[in-house]
Amino acid sequence: MEYVSGLIWTPNGFYNGHIGFEDGMIVEKGRGRAKKSIAEGIILPTFINSHSHIVDYVVPVDLDMSLAEVVAPPSGLKYQVLKKTPLEKQRQAVSYISECMLRRGTSVFSDFREGGVDGSMVLQSAQGARPFIMGKTREPKFNKEEVLEILKIADGIGPSAISDWNYEELRELSDLVHSRKKVFALHCSERVREDLDKVLDLKPSYLVHMCKATDDDLEICAQEGVPIVVCPRSNMFFGLTTPLRRMIEAGVVVALGTDNAMISFPDMFIEMEFAGRLLRSQGMSRIDCVMSMATCNGRKIINESPLIELDPGSPCDLMVVRAHGGDPITDVILRTAGQDPLLVCVGRKRRVPS
Structure with missing residues (x-):
């Protein structure tokens, strides 16, 4: 021993x-x-990296582009690049990044993976940190057959945001995912505030970002027991501020992720340091809660005991x-x-x- x-x-x-x-x-x-x-x-x-897009590591960064121009489906830069990137190159990126994460203390990463069935399968090449696969349809449209095929591989489905979807199709997607006892989560209020009532009607397991959330939005998330995953480095890169202190004071369960790998290497120690400094800048003296964001709360996100x-x-x-x-x-x-x-x-x- x-x-x-x-x-x-x-x-x-x-x-x-x-x-x-x-x-x-x-x-x-x-x-x-x-x-x-x-x-x-x-x-x-x-640590649990509660939100990532690790295959974005292959996407070149264009500093002149806005958030929407880089990541918004279906025509954002990352989608154009990923469509042209051979699956073998994507698998190589997954292998490299997952090993880097494990060496840096991350055991599981929850990845919103574009590219339909093939995209989800790419994550299976991870040999280091283990993927918790949140698959996505190739287009922001409901395709029952495609979703069912993805769910044979994935732990859940993670669409972009209600702003990118026809709401009724998104509701069909949510209903199907829940009927299969899988995780359903989505980005929310990242660039603009979105209708939280409509979002919560989809019964998400958790939400990602919430940069533009109001105090009432955060209180509702706390009351409804809906965790929020924050990615402060990625948000700041695009000129957004994560309202981390307000989330904590509202009683929200907050977990931590790294988001797009081309702009924020998926290293939880770096993300934790950034989150701690952000909390200090927002007037909080103690930053102990950052440890729980990366450990206990992250385990809630992947359906493990906190x-x-x-x-x-x-x-x-x-x-x-x-x-x-x-x-x-x-x-x-x-x-x-x-x-x-x-x-x-x-x-x-x-x-x-x-």
């Missing part, structure tokens, strides 16, 4: 302890350090990062983005700095 020792994070704070594991499973957990550890530092559960115990009998799902001797929250959120974890263990997968 092998051990890691140090400050173990829980949603209620840190404590000094150790974790023993073998064959991909946690076998032992206790207070104090183990006699011999393969890594010592701050022990964290792995309770993180790292207990004996559980699959190994942890990383160890360097302690810098300060507040461990600031060590993780503000002082780790430039360093690889000392160890990442997800089941039998193990990564250490090269």
